[in-house]
Amino acid sequence: MTPDALNPTEVLDEEECWNVLLGASLGRLALSVNNLPEIYPVNFLAHDGRILFATNPGDKLFGLTVNENVALEADGIGINSVWSVVVKGKARWLESAADIEAAETLHRKPMTAIRKRVFVEIIPTAITGRRIHRGVENDELTSDDLY
Secondary structure (H helix, E strand, C coil), X not given: CCCCCCCCEEEECHHHHHHHHHCCCEEEEEEEECXXXXXXXXXXXXXXXXXXXXXXXXXXXXXHHHCCEEEEEEEEECCCEEEXXXXXXXXXXXXXHHHHHHHHHCCCCCCCCCCXXXXXXXXXXXXXXXXXXXXXCCCCCCHHHCC
């Protein structure tokens, strides 16, 4: 379906989801820590069909070692639209010298001056996304708007 003023939402296919993630670098990592949901901001890199980020020891890393199931959400604003992509997958702490060396060679864009010593990759099991085209606000609800 082509988005229009009444239905401005466009569902992104997997390729489009990866294309928007390639231009993003800040997202939110959702995981379970002590059996409770937690969300952490992460500076990430989409590369070769996976997500890579660096972190330091702490609750986030501990949570990933206890439960590898995670989700990463990223979003952005364009001139005529906004988008959101969710990647669900399995997190893996990179431990081998070869994996760490390969991660270090990738062009990451750190957002803080704190050196992160541990690399984590998310191997996706599902990826979904939406683009909402901007326009004049429509106050009329349809049955599709109700839960």
